[in-house]
Amino acid sequence: MSLSVRRRPLTAALLASTTCLGLLTACGFSSETGTEAGSSGSKASAGGGSFPVALTNAWGRTEVKEKPVRVATVSDGDTAIALALGLVPVITPDVEDGDPVAEYKQRAIAKLGEKKLKTYDDTDGTDYEAIAAEEPDVILGVNTWDMDTDYAKLSPIAPVVTFADKKQSDTLTWQERLRTAAKALGLTEKADAVIAANEKTLKDAAAAHPEFTGKTYTYSVVHPEQITYMSYADQDPGVFEQLGLVKHPRSKDYSANKNGVSLENLDELESDVLLMTYPFGDEGLLSASELETNKLFRSLDVVKKKHFAVVPSENTLASAIAYPDALSAPWVVENLTPILAKAVAGK
Template sequence: MESEQYSISRRWMRTLAIGTAAVIALAGCASGAAEAGTGGAVIATPAEEGALPATIGHVFGETTVRDAPERVVTIGWATQDVVAAFGTVPVLTPDVWGGDEEGFSPWFRAEVEELGGELPEILAYNDAGELDFEQILALEPDLILAPYSGIIETEYNRLSEIAPTVAYPERSWAAESWQSLVEVVGDALGQPGKADTIIAESERVISAAADVNPRFADHSVVYGVSLTDGATEAGIYIPSDLRVRFLLDLGLQNTPGLDHVMAGVEGENWYGSVSLEELDGVPADLYVAWTTSPEETAYMLDHPTFKLWEPISEGHFLILEDAALENAVQAPTPLSIPYAVDGMVPLINAALDGESVPARN
């Protein structure tokens, strides 16, 4: 049954790529391809009839997109995936955590190749950590998307002088859901109908995995922050965090000790802190966490207090050292969801069976 689900998700990924490629071919007939700053042809899809102009609200006000964008710059997390899912290849994207030597995730690279486009430039920063506005200006974008980023108002103002810029709705580095991110990008690209289709197809991939793994609904989960040297508390992500919501969508349940976790949330943090001495107040059938190295994993699993916690002592844990897989889970997108499902489902099943091993690159 599980192998059937992997086949479903891979088939969907290929189907979406073929469908968007077909739309791009029509776009090329209608408007031709613009030339990228790196010398290659820009691949972009036309707006749906009547979808533009569109006005999009965000933390710094409103942005109106009047014409179908062809040269799109993305800043922050995940947005480059969503743009590509619509059939448009961005001209500039950030260097993603867990990416390859050139800074691209495997699913984004595969989608660009399927679309027949060229990989974009990687966004640069100066020595002070500021955006390279000259690089952005030189690429002559007609739209800048930063709905899942940390840009501040002065940066937004400078970017808006270059091209219409869409910032995040309320909080920096926060997305209400991956679905809302798709909707924002769909509105900006003039493709709200396509957004609905992409969301529905992605949700089917997740629900299919839940359907063939009904046992998940009988087990609770905690998604934790890596335990580092000297820590006296365990960090646990709250239910609204996108990586937790992904596991819940697969059918897993929140820990019964959720109140204990939420009591340790400070300000607008997306995780709470629980004393290592009080972890018994946060029961879980499965513990999921990410680390940056085998040494960090070993420290956590060998910690004299932490290792007594039931999911650790009973071997019901899943430690992600695979940065690409963690990236796919922490910021789900229409492109990364099939990758995350295929990677996580067998690991979750193994952990529930007490066959826990670190997931490594």
């Protein structure tokens, strides 16, 4: 699946990815989309669509009578949608929890003429009173796991744009979520432009690195309880594969429910390229230094030939790969491509 939900703190996000990693399926915000600057009190350029718009969802029916201007969001993924479509939300959840705003998100905010977003504390869940106080025209909730609880309290505030079936909280791609939101916002053409620009970003990067084509890869995350084989066979093709890499044949032995690699079986990670991330630091099963000095790990051909690389977690790259959205993808390609290039070259 291609999961794009509220971005929680990185360690929690990647802990969830033990059984559910949504590898990147395309890119997000880009200067190539032509997104115009806007603000919480102004409209982004319309991209087709007439009003009223009626959308059926898992909890009822949403009608947006006029083109929305003031948009509130209930997840980081929904905030990404608004920003990618050229809208600064009137209020968003404070998903950073005091950490720096992700670079790609700050870029988008600055591009839209703002320094930071107005947020509410989401430690205890959605703050309905804070959202109501901003008098939004519409509330975006297409990237959240909490709508079953939230819908009844949000719908009296403003029309809620969310998924048509509860199962879609896990299954929709970010492109599908973007298009759903865009329909309610009258920005369908803008959404199409964002998606097209994202696809071009990936194609251009793949074309610039023909050496990636056909190389097998393994991507693993060191969680507190295990080393997780994330690039299992039925995982959706994502950014690694769209850049030309292919899953190792051994990936067929792993799945979302069977993805642990023991220290005795580190040779299961063998491939042309090995990529790992350590989002839990010293709280992981073992630290980077402990794993990378392990005799069995050091004996792997992929390690000895220097085709091994670490995907950093401290700059949110690992999280952005795990939770793709409409905003982060060009930044992911920008940051991941040089890592892959060095690993493929054995540098």
